[in-house]
Amino acid sequence: MTDKEKISDKAREIGFDLIGFAVCELLDEAAKFSHEAAESGKFATLKYLESNIPQKRDPRLILPGAKSVIALAKHYSAAANYAPGTLKVARYALLPDYHVRLRPMLNELATYIKSETGGEVATSLDGGKAFEKIWAERAGLGFQGRNSLLITPEFGSYINLAVIFTVAEFPPDTPAKSLCGKCRKCIESCPNTAISPNKIIDLRRCISYNTIENKGEIPPGINLAGNAYGCDICQEVCPHNHHTIVENFSAVPEGGLSPKELLAMTPEEFNRKFADSPIKRIKLHRMKRNILHCLNQ
Numbered sequence: 001m002t003d004k005e006k007i008s009d010k011a012r013e014i015g016f017d018l019i020g021f022a023v024c025e026l027l028d029e030a031a032k033f034s035h036e037a038a039e040s041g042k043f044a045t046l047k048y049l050e051s052n053i054p055q056k057r058d059p060r061l062i063l064p065g066a067k068s069v070i071a072l073a074k075h076y077s078a079a080a081n082y083a084p085g086t087l088k089v090a091r092y093a094l095l096p097d098y099h100v101r102l103r104p105m106l107n108e109l110a111t112y113i114k115s116e117t118g119g120e121v122a123t124s125l126d127g128g129k130a131f132e133k134i135w136a137e138r139a140g141l142g143f144q145g146r147n148s149l150l151i152t153p154e155f156g157s158y159i160n161l162a163v164i165f166t167v168a169e170f171p172p173d174t175p176a177k178s179l180c181g182k183c184r185k186c187i188e189s190c191p192n193t194a195i196s197p198n199k200i201i202d203l204r205r206c207i208s209y210n211t212i213e214n215k216g217e218i219p220p221g222i223n224l225a226g227n228a229y230g231c232d233i234c235q236e237v238c239p240h241n242h243h244t245i246v247e248n249f250s251a252v253p254e255g256g257l258s259p260k261e262l263l264a265m266t267p268e269e270f271n272r273k274f275a276d277s278p279i280k281r282i283k284l285h286r287m288k289r290n291i292l293h294c295l296n297q
Contacts, residue, residue, distance in 0.1 A: 090230025
């Protein structure tokens with residue numbers, strides 16, 4: 001068994017659903033598009049998306065001597081059935097916080113790779129230090145759709161991604177090719193026309209950004225479409241997601257969020273209710289802001 005096969009088996013044993021390998025090289029095109037997005041204001045207030053472009057372009061600024069990139073994906077699914085009068089949240093937020101779940105898994109695999117190869121490694125989870133979707137595409141996990149999300153044959157786009165950079169050298173897998181064809185459903189379905197060319201999202205118009213990352217007031221013209229935390233609209237219309245298995249396991253009531261209940265909550269009640277959910281990140285005052293914006297539309 002080769003090191004590549006052993007690492008793949010270990011990744012699945014730990015709990016990752018997909019793994020692929022790519023050659024570590026410069027991502028000049030992705031960096032160019034990111035610079036253009038930053039200059040046009042599409043990154044909104046997320047300054048780290050611009051400041052991290054150099055290391056995203058060249059992973060060797062993170063790990064000197066990096067030769068290979070290992071892309072990993074973990075599938076998530078949750079029921080998304082909402083009762084009339086309730087508000088929606090993104091499916092990933094119906095489950096325990098994926099940062100908490102995936103970080104130990106990623107660290108365990110990184111430690112294993114280091115012990116097996118004798119070389120240094122570095123990790124990235126949730127886009128902070130790497131163009132994870134691009135590496136996953138190059139490693140053959142799936143292709144990047146027009147909505148910027150990675151779409152896999154097995155799980156559609158309902159996945160969380162992580163990457164490991166390593167100084168060890170592995171044979172690369174075959175990069176995935178786009179299967180979007182002429183489909184523009186994700187672009188046409190976005191209530192605020194947030195999906196830009198080159199697979200860049202204009203965060204200023206994005207429901208996910210405005211309900212989660214925006215710390216100020218939500219612009220009056222932004223339609224939240226009944227979403228109190230995050231948004232799945234561009235995923236729900238994607239033909240590649242129609243076969244995805246949905247499990248009824250949820251950290252949030254299946255019927256959705258009750259505006260009346262949330263508006264009456266204290267911060268302590270909010271923290272208890274969403275203790276294991278990423279929803280706790282925005283705190284009660286921003287959740288109430290989101291709810292009032294939805295109700296006033």
